[in-house]
Amino acid sequence: MKLSLLFEGAPEIEITGLAMDSRKVKPGSIFFCLKGLEADGHDFAGKAADAGAAAIVHSEPVEKRDGVCYLHRENVMRELNRVCDLFYGSPSRRLTMFGVTGTNGKSTTASIISDIFSAETPCGYMGTIAVRYGNYSRVPTLTTPDQIEVHGDLAEMAEHGMKAAAMEVSSHGLSMGRVDSVDFDCAIFTNLTYDHLDYHKTMENYFEAKKLLFRHMKKDGVAVLNADDEASIEGLKECCACRYVTYGTGVLGSADYMAEDVRLTTEGTAFTLVTKEGVRPVRTNLIALYNIYNLLAAIAAMHECGMPLDKMLPLLEDIPQVDGRMEIIDEGQDFGVIVDYAHTPDGFDKVFEYGDAITKDGGDIIAVFGSAGKRDKVKRKVLGAIAGRHCAQVVVTEEDPRNEKAADIGEVILSGVKESGGSGVFVEDRKTAIEKAIRMAKPGDLVLILGKGDESYMYYGDGRVPWIGDNEAARGALRKLRSNGRGDEIE
Numbered sequence: 001m002k003l004s005l006l007f008e009g010a011p012e013i014e015i016t017g018l019a020m021d022s023r024k025v026k027p028g029s030i031f032f033c034l035k036g037l038e039a040d041g042h043d044f045a046g047k048a049a050d051a052g053a054a055a056i057v058h059s060e061p062v063e064k065r066d067g068v069c070y071l072h073r074e075n076v077m078r079e080l081n082r083v084c085d086l087f088y089g090s091p092s093r094r095l096t097m098f099g100v101t102g103t104n105g106k107s108t109t110a111s112i113i114s115d116i117f118s119a120e121t122p123c124g125y126m127g128t129i130a131v132r133y134g135n136y137s138r139v140p141t142l143t144t145p146d147q148i149e150v151h152g153d154l155a156e157m158a159e160h161g162m163k164a165a166a167m168e169v170s171s172h173g174l175s176m177g178r179v180d181s182v183d184f185d186c187a188i189f190t191n192l193t194y195d196h197l198d199y200h201k202t203m204e205n206y207f208e209a210k211k212l213l214f215r216h217m218k219k220d221g222v223a224v225l226n227a228d229d230e231a232s233i234e235g236l237k238e239c240c241a242c243r244y245v246t247y248g249t250g251v252l253g254s255a256d257y258m259a260e261d262v263r264l265t266t267e268g269t270a271f272t273l274v275t276k277e278g279v280r281p282v283r284t285n286l287i288a289l290y291n292i293y294n295l296l297a298a299i300a301a302m303h304e305c306g307m308p309l310d311k312m313l314p315l316l317e318d319i320p321q322v323d324g325r326m327e328i329i330d331e332g333q334d335f336g337v338i339v340d341y342a343h344t345p346d347g348f349d350k351v352f353e354y355g356d357a358i359t360k361d362g363g364d365i366i367a368v369f370g371s372a373g374k375r376d377k378v379k380r381k382v383l384g385a386i387a388g389r390h391c392a393q394v395v396v397t398e399e400d401p402r403n404e405k406a407a408d409i410g411e412v413i414l415s416g417v418k419e420s421g422g423s424g425v426f427v428e429d430r431k432t433a434i435e436k437a438i439r440m441a442k443p444g445d446l447v448l449i450l451g452k453g454d455e456s457y458m459y460y461g462d463g464r465v466p467w468i469g470d471n472e473a474a475r476g477a478l479r480k481l482r483s484n485g486r487g488d489e490i491e
């Protein structure tokens, strides 16, 4: 594409790609100089030129080289968003776009939408679990990647026959403008609880970041709001730039998509769906009440975007397992093992409530988890305290320590466990920790392995290395238990 098509009055130079990181510049790229939290892209304009940048967009003075076209613009971020959309052929306008935000449930809700909506309209998924369309899947860089990746990935989906995409929109992504030029048709809110205050500092700022998705909605779009979420519902109704519908179970009053008479079992859930189209029975293999909220959000979003309930509801009986979310690991053992991505206080509350419900006839809960390094530090002790209240034993372990010491993080978590009267140990190696918990379990117990879900990597230092995944680690530990027995390690 010619530079002149992207910037009025610019020369007819052929552009091969876009970059906001000098290390990703290729010959023919446009490099956008952005000021970040740790660095200023303007300082890398020289490096970008050395790497072959054809044009450099900047707002501050930069080191200049012959043969490079320099474009001075007041707001480089706005230019980046505009150009990403143009360069990739406005992919979000070619797709029915679902954007899911909220503290918990984004991956689950977006994943359900992508799986079920695809029965009528091929729908890709972009978020923490993967970048996925059709039979193709790859590990993502972030939950909501930068604008170049977002538009590039959406274009790739459209080129491979997708007609829709369900994407997770993180609060970081919103406040850093990563989706500013994405044309969402439907914006979905799951819930607002504590997380990410290392970045946002206050819950008000965190909520303001989430509101951006709704404030920037186009007029003919639709928002799907959680009527039962006291922390968000009124604020979102006020700021929404488009019409909205609500979902809920009636705890704070009625909703447009209501689940009544919810019956939870360990195998699945049944409820009555009440909408303006009438009353319908729903059965689903999803377990735990919070998943019914995720499901209601998905039902409302898909229906508002044109999928008939009669077509949709039968498909909900057998929703594909959302990777690493409440994933039951069954190797024929006489106790339960569940791998789940819970890593926030609310997520922990919800998972342990479910754990208590399914072990109420006897049986203890043993949990394995850690907390991420270089991320919210306040929640570490809180997670420990929640686990301590529900578990017979907590095995604290490494969980993306980055450049912190896993043992230091573990110590804080264990202080929370002890404060709430629980008992815990620290085992640094995650695989060994999972094996230990599984060896401790007695018939009827439940082992909950929390925090990493299906993630196939672990962050150490400034990079990430492959990790077999909590589900594989658990399967391996169960097979080992079957062949070797419990050994002498039960404490």
Ligand SMILES: CC(=O)N[C@H]1[C@@H](OP(=O)(O)OP(=O)(O)OC[C@H]2O[C@@H](n3ccc(=O)[nH]c3=O)[C@H](O)[C@@H]2O)O[C@H](CO)[C@@H](O)[C@@H]1O[C@H](C)C(=O)N[C@@H](C)C(=O)N[C@H](CCC(=O)O)C(=O)O
Pocket (backbone or CB within 6 Å): 020, 021, 022, 023, 034, 035, 036, 037, 038, 039, 040, 041, 044, 141, 142, 143, 144, 145, 146, 170, 171, 172, 173, 176
């Ligand atoms: C805190 C955070 O989100 N930081 C993101 C942010 O970095 P930044 O603003 O600090 O950038 P910076 O390092 O100061 O650099 C400024 C500019 O100079 C450029 N640069 C920098 C160095 C260099 O050699 N050359 C160069 O050109 C950078 O590319 C950038 O454009 O902008 C970068 C470019 O988009 C992101 O890669 C980076 O994400 C980091 C890697 C990250 O880990 N982010 C996490 C916290 C995140 O976003 N998580 C959310 C939430 C997930 C959840 O819900 O749990 C997500 O959506 O994944």
Ligand SMILES: Nc1ncnc2c1ncn2[C@@H]1O[C@H](COP(=O)(O)OP(=O)(O)OP(=O)(O)O)[C@@H](O)[C@H]1O
Pocket (backbone or CB within 6 Å): 102, 103, 104, 105, 106, 107, 108, 109, 128, 143, 168, 170, 190, 191, 290, 291, 293, 294, 324, 325, 326, 340, 341, 342, 343, 346, 347, 348, 350, 351
């Ligand atoms: N609606 C919900 N309310 C509370 N907790 C939930 C809800 N949905 C999921 N959870 C819990 O949060 C965990 C993460 O779920 P999910 O991956 O869907 O959320 P997420 O918002 O995508 O998280 P992240 O952005 O950090 O990836 C689940 O494994 C579960 O323990």
